[in-house]
Amino acid sequence: MMHDRPIQPAGPAGARPALQRILIVDDSRLQRRILISALKNTGYIVEEADSAEAALEACARRMPDMILSDWMMPGMTGVDLCRAVRGIQAERYVYFIILTSKSEKGELASALQQGADDFLTKPISSDELRGRIAAGERILRMERELTEKNRLVTQTLTEMQALNAVLDRDLLEARKLQMSLVPRGTLRMGPAAVSFLLQPSGHVGGDLVGRYGTGTDRIGVFALDVSGHGIASALITARLSAWLSGDRPDQNAALMWQDDRIVLRPPDQIAARLNRMFMAEIETEHYFTIVLAQIELATGAVELCLAGHPPPIVQRVGGATELVGTGGMPVGLMAEAEYEVLKLRLRPGDRLMLYSDGLSECPLPEGGMLEEEGVQHLMRRHADICGAGLFEALKWELSALTDDRDLPDDVSGALLEYGVEPPGQGM
Structure with a gap:
């Protein structure tokens, strides 16, 4: 099961913020409601999925900017979902937060090593949730800016290569004329x-x-x-x-x-x-x-x-x-x-x-x-x-x-x- 819940319009017209769409993944409907309520009036578009498999279907349709996923779910776990998302060739980076009641440092470190960016320990505080999301948004903003700069550099290099190719042809002709x-x-x-x-x-x-x-x-x-x-x-x-x-x-x-x-x-x-x-x-x-x-x-x-x-x-x-x-x-x-x-x-x-x-x-x-x-x-x-x-x-x-x-x-x-x-x- 998956739902698309626009909380409120995201950002000014004509501008796309670094964090716009959040996907919440949890097999507990109550937990999804709690998280959605905590994100009310934050300006994000929130989707929800009741399983990792449903979340992957949502990602195939449109990749979110951030995923909040429970760790322990029937079928694929949250860590399995994180690993699968990292295997998708996406144009933009997806920030992934694991929601867990686990507290053992070894398991948490393993989740980070397999692609998670952060984790929240249940029961989840609304203030801590919004703070972790804000931290992730700052990272996404830097990533988006770097991606855009890289795009501009690549575009500029492509244009320069085309200009250099024309210049090389002109210079070769100029060399022939000079040698003549x-x-x-x-x-x-x-x-x-x-x-x-x-x-x-x-x-x-x-x-x-x-x-x-x-x-x-x-x-x-x-x-x-x-x-x-x-x-x-x-x-x-x-x-x-x-x-x-x-x-x-x-x-x-x-x-x-x-x-x-x-x-x-x-x-x-x-x-x-x-x-x-x-x-x-x-x-x-x-x-x-x-x-x-x-x-x-x-x-x-x-x-x-x-x-x-x-x-x-x-x-x-x-x-x-x-x-x-x-x-x-x-x-x-x-x-x-x-x-x-x-x-x-x-x-x-x-x-x-x-x-x-x-x-x-x-x-x-x-x-x-x-x-x-x-x-x-x-x-x-x-x-x-x-x-x-x-x-x-x-x-x-x-x-x-x-x-x-x-x-x-x-x-x-x-x-x-x-x-x-x-x-x-x-x-």
Whole structure:
């Protein structure tokens, strides 16, 4: 037998309190009446069942918030009922109070171990009953609040995972677009060949390498590194790439008119112009370093400008290496920054490598960084490898040094080789 007795409306409209429905289980009708009377005007909806089996049927229809159950009943006991309720996969926790005339601590402890939350000793005091129910309600309220917070966290995590999936797809596309800014393969022009490396530490990065100019007597190569990492730096590299592209002076900061023909600006003038454009047109706290190199194809004469970038490395025919230049002011820090030109000459078989600090600052297993001397050592070790093959060898070396872990910074480079026989195809 089971009855549903609404005592009075529970809580304000639109809000569900932590404790709303109580199920009283006792084979004694008189005991049920006593308990129901004690809960009169408390604001709870009270159900009653005359057996554990009837109580389980009530739970199957609608799970109560709290159960008050006599221990000793024909058939299933109150402890059996508690164990059965705990086995039901309910969305909300059910607070379970055992009503008993037992007083042995061992039996009471056993009831608690099997899932009961509290117990009341018969005869039951109305004040103690309401006090125990109030204590249970506080616990249920905390459980409900925690459940709701967990639900919100789970919902938020699900939404974030969906957003991250979209962001990952967008970043993969952005990576493809950024990689498309770097020439593929080895570019050749007369006796010169240029190969490029770009390996962002994340989906996208702040490094960029490339060439500029469309003439037939000189070729320009650059490597730059925008401060910071991630999307903001990558967006700036895209803007800078546009400033060094195109075949007209109004499109390309590296070009100018001279005697009715378009020629390359000297590298120090390019750096100064980029500095003025960057500070005037881009509102950001970022800045960038860059190295610009121009080679005269007929003679191998090279003009360099360093703007805060690591010093390039010249490797001579026999494998010996040397650093070229130091320092220089990064671009985007001072409006009137001045830049210098460094000059050198490449003989047939020599090569010049521009690289970012992601290479020289690669962490070593024993501590410290690779440094410029370490980069030179790797170049000497692979002096017989040409073109893009050298960069592949360097990537293998970095993987070995870092035990295949992701590098902390973007790695980029441009390799200018002089005296290379063209394969019958210009750039």
